[in-house]
Amino acid sequence: MPSSLNSPTRVGSPTIAFSASESRFSTSSKRYRESTHLIPTPGVDKNRPKRHVPVNLWLPVVIGTPLLMLIMGMALEVCIELSSKNGGFKVPVQNALSIVSTQFLLAFFPTLFVIPVGYMWRTLDWMLRWYQPYVTMSRGNATAEESVLLDYIYLGSTLSMFPALKYNHRVIFWSSFLATVTYIFQPLAGSIFQIQTRGQTSDTTAQSTRSLGLVSDVAQLNAFAAAAGFVQAAVFNDLADPSFIRQGWSIAEFVFPTNIGLNGTMTVNTTAVQTNPNCANPSAPPIANTTTGIISTISLDGCTQNITFDPKVSDQQYGVAPAPCGAAATSLRPNFQPVVFWFWHVKGDTSSEVRTVFCNPTMQLFNVNATADLNNGGLTTVTILGNFTASNNLTGSPLNGIPYNALIFEDSPNPFIQARATATKVGVPGAIFRSAVQSNKGLQSVFDLPNGFSDLTSTRYTQHLAVTAKSIYFVNENTTLPAVQTSLVPRLWIDPFPGHSLAFLLFATGFLGLFLQLINRRQRRNLFMAAEPGTIAGALALTARSGFGDLLLPYDSREVMEKKLEGLRFRLDKRTGAILADDYEPTGDDGSFRGPDDAMMSLLGKRDTMQSSSQLAQEAALEAAGAYPVWRQELKTPYDK
Structure with missing residues (x-):
């Protein structure tokens, strides 16, 4: 082995030492x-490194x-x-x-x-x-x-x-x-979920606080006076029926749940009282004699009633009187007899006219499914399941299924009770007359209509009877009743x-x-x-x-x-x-x-392929000392000049 491979060889600058092993270059590319x-x-010399896997x-x-x-x-x-x-x-x-x-x-x-x-x-x-x-x-x-x-x-x-x-x-x-x-x-x-209000129905129970029965303090007339006052307030302020009352229906009260959701309702299997005023016009137009102060009217049953009034007191008058027609009605106490409403006024031409409406209220007891709005307590629907057949003091003595007319009462020595009786007797006809006054076309238009006062009387008297029934035909008693609760509750909806x-x-x-x-x-x-x-x-x-x-x-x-x-x-x-x-x-x-250097070498002559080890070392030193291989000088940049 030539010594030139083991000792430094100076080829220009710098001096680089090569060993025999370092002179062995791969020839995969020129x-x-x-x-x-x-x-x-x-x-081989040491353990193989572990493969890296992130x-x-x-x-x-x-x-x-x-x-x-x-x-x-x-x-x-x-x-x-x-x-x-x-x-x-x-x-x-x-x-x-x-x-x-x-x-x-x-x-x-x-x-x-x-x-x-x-x-x-x-x-x-x-x-x-x-x-x-x-x-x-x-x-x-x-x-x-x-x-x-x-x-x-x-x-x-x-x-x-x-x-x-x-x-x-x-x-x-x-x-x-x-x-x-x-x-x-x-x-x-972010867009799949929505909150929507949807109806939800679930079986539950309701705690009823009332059951059918006549209250003990009915003779105090508090319930009648309160009902008449509500009817008057309803006319003046356009109020709807109160809780547990709807169009003549009065149902037993129950306790509302607290988690009602939105627009919740509850349907309860309970008892109810249905009162019907059975109002009708007279068989012939009534006659008002302003000289004698007597209004004469004849019911559909042919029963003539004479009502006394004082035409000098006011140009607009109204009232209610008992109308016991037939032996059965005559035998009843005034509290339970049929009644006749009368309305009188003086027209613009100084003539007067009168209207009368006969009403014979009745009462029925039922087992019902009553649906109440849990937000305001108002009844929405009442479905009859069957007649209430149990015996109590409504179907038996003392009422025997005959309701109070809620307007006419026996005289009482108690001035407070008598005042309530008078207020009730005046309040309900006054509310009806006020409804006529508040009509769109005025009082005269109601007098002119054949059924003007009949319709108003039926509506307001029904409301009075139902409100009264809720107070006097139900007694305190706690019972658990089956119910179905339906309400609009927020639901998580997937779009x-x-x-x-x-x-x-x-x-x-x-x-x-x-x-x-x-x-x-x-x-x-x-x-x-x-x-x-x-x-x-x-x-x-x-x-x-x-x-x-x-x-x-x-x-x-x-x-x-x-x-x-x-x-x-x-x-x-x-x-x-x-x-x-x-x-x-x-x-x-x-x-x-x-490459291009090979082309140049072909012009200069064939290059000796059999080089000595000294020549190889010298070429390697030249290449190492220069920035670029000698055959690629065209790669020099302005930075190398």
């Missing part, structure tokens, strides 16, 4: 020199993420079906978090479920795009554009689909496509369109993503990397001895790098894992690559 043969074989590419992650998306899509479809079947899901009537609005909660919390899986899939897509150039080189014969110059990370998921199509990277295309789709998850999730859309995207992404991850995992089976490739040190570890880096300069643009690396094919060395480049286009007679 444009650069690589020294991967100097890299020790892993696992956490995001662990099997539980790459399998679990698409599976979770697939399961979430299926679960959402089930929730949509349950929502449609049950009219939504039950939610508290009042917002549990008063510091934020319901709309915020509906939009915020659904996104908490889809953002993690969307983020995890985009992370997996990022890892697939990061490793793709190395996967391509692991198969060998990769061009620079699809390997060392390819940067899927810089392009992002959406733009990566175009080069993926160009280079036939199907896994990357579909992975990037699905990663782009995941950005739609959040707006869809089908965004719901089905999100469920489909979750299912499709999970289903396709599972196959993509398994395919990519199989593609990486021959890829061995000891460190993550994203660092500068990791890139140097893979390419430092590959040689083709000598063709590149730090300030080369991408176009320049593409031109310099043109004609090379890249692969991963199966022994060391380093990135290697091979000439691809043979141009010489012997199949070797011929």
